[in-house]
């Protein structure tokens with residue numbers, strides 16, 4: 001009987017982050033392929049009550065450490081608690097989110113447990129009992145497949161917004177085991193947490209993104225993209241040229257030295273399509289490019305290209321979207 | 330303040346990447362090499378710390394002789410000395426082995442703070458800093474987009490999904506750097522800097538020089554190995570919306586295509 005597959009979840013502000021359900025679903029697929037049990041680790045403050053939600057995604061056992069000292073993610077405390085639970089459940093495979101905190105936790109866990117971690121994976125397969133994982137390298141210009149050597153537990157972090165969530169089955173309830181782990185004294189501290197409260201949609205989790213580049217010409221012109229984004233329920237991103245010009249904050253930058261995003265629809269407006277920008281959005285399901293230069297490299301990546309002046313096209317497109325939204329709702 | 334910067338040399342971000350005939354590495358002959366941009370941000374932050382607190386900035390790196398060029402650039406930007414671990418055994422192993430080898434060198438330098446890029450733009454594994462901190466038993470603050478230090482502690486701001494976290498640690502500590510050129514604005518090497526860099530100490534070490542047991546490094550000790558590379562999936566050819574259409578026509582055609590064909594709105 002193979003050991004279990006273990007997924008590490010992420011909890012914030014009283015609820016699971018969606019990526020938790022993605023890794024649980026991926027864990028379920030791998031556990032089925034191995035004929036293994038699926039367990040999950042949930043740690044934080046006030047998490048016990050919600051822990052059983054994971055059952056809907058196929059988790060059979062949830063290990064919970066619930067402590068006010070775990071209110072905020074801190075590598076030193078989280079890695080100690082997580083490592084202790086992993087040792088206790090003795091998994092065959094560990095899957096966690098390649099979120100900001102997940103990537104950090106995974107890397108430190110890999111060193112503590114002396115295992116191999118494949119970070120930011122977009123595909124995981126189980127080939128005759130052997131686990132293989134794939135992730136983008138060289139800014140998405142290539143993909144690497146990795147395997148683990150005999151006797152090593154594969155640790156895999158999965159890129160958010162890539163793995164499909166299973167249809168939740170609310171009737172399934174996991175067993176919940178509370179694990180007491182002494183929380184170590186940490187030499188680092190969380191001073192402040194500032195969450196965007198304006199209801200801004202996070203780029204890495206958005207279904208639709210509209211990004212503006214140097215072609216936008218001025219910070220004030222982004223109001224046009226914001227208006228369109230509000231209609232579509234989209235997030236607004238930017239190219240490095242726009243960020244370097246001070247029109248948008250760095251947190252909006254998409255690309256090799258910005259965020260890697262994976263929406264269903266990416267609309268690039270006044271962006272030329274430099275390789276470093278493509279690195280951040282090249283795996284979007286559908287790409288639309290709006291550019292006045294028909295030779296712009298972005299068109300070679302776009303499913304739909306519009307050769308037009310953005311200052312004329314975007315208002316016209318916004319009107320059409322508005323018409324469509326009012327007739328359809 | 331003793332500052333160590335972990336530096337990696339990576340192919341230029343513009344490079345065309347071709348898969349080698351063995352199917353699991355890339356053709357490296359004709360690549361242009363640069364300092365990993367995130368390590369350059371780390372170096373810039375380190376140089377600013379030195380300007381404020383005094384002390385020295387040491388570069389620690391691993392890789393073949395071509396890495397010397399990146400190290401000389403870092404020295405020209407203002408770093409003081411460097412150690413390069415050049416041992417073919419490391420290339421056959423995994424990251425855990427490489428970081429373990431570097432940790433010995435780092436310990437000897439007795440740093441107050443270690444600065445490192447949060448990720449490298451080649452294999453993008455984002456693990457080196459956290460692993461080093463673990464081997465040293467230090468706190469680490471990941472993905473800094475700002476850094477302040479009074480010499481006894483360090484404070485960073487770190488972006489998380491939908492917000493920011495401010496973290497603090499007492500020194501010694503390790504910081505990994507995220508952010509972008511607009512945030513760190515790394516300096517260029519000046520001409521006098523380039524001249525001076527030629528005379529700055531650069532030590533070349535093999536694993537044996539470091540007194541390490543070779544059996545603990547290389548392929549046989551690796552936990553994870555890259556077994557194959559593959560090109561990215563081809564995107565089906567796109568479509569330029571009919572050039573004959575008027576503006577409104579293009580706009581309504583795009584709405585129709587996104588709704589009916591792509592089904593994304």
Ligand SMILES: Cc1cc2nc3c(=O)[nH]c(=O)nc-3n(C[C@H](O)[C@H](O)[C@H](O)COP(=O)(O)OP(=O)(O)OC[C@H]3O[C@@H](n4cnc5c(N)ncnc54)[C@H](O)[C@@H]3O)c2cc1C
Nearest residue numbers: 213214215239240241255256257258270271272277292310
């Ligand atoms: C190490 C490194 C890391 C980098 N990381 C990133 C990164 O993370 N993200 C990133 O984006 N870039 C990154 N870059 C920069 C990248 O190389 C490009 O310089 C950048 O993406 C260009 O931004 P842009 O497309 O907005 O500007 P440009 O290349 O100047 O393109 C502007 C486009 O707008 C079009 N345009 C202008 N006016 C109009 C109009 N009125 N209507 C319609 N179209 C119009 C033009 O035809 C042009 O195609 C990086 C570079 C390096 C060296």
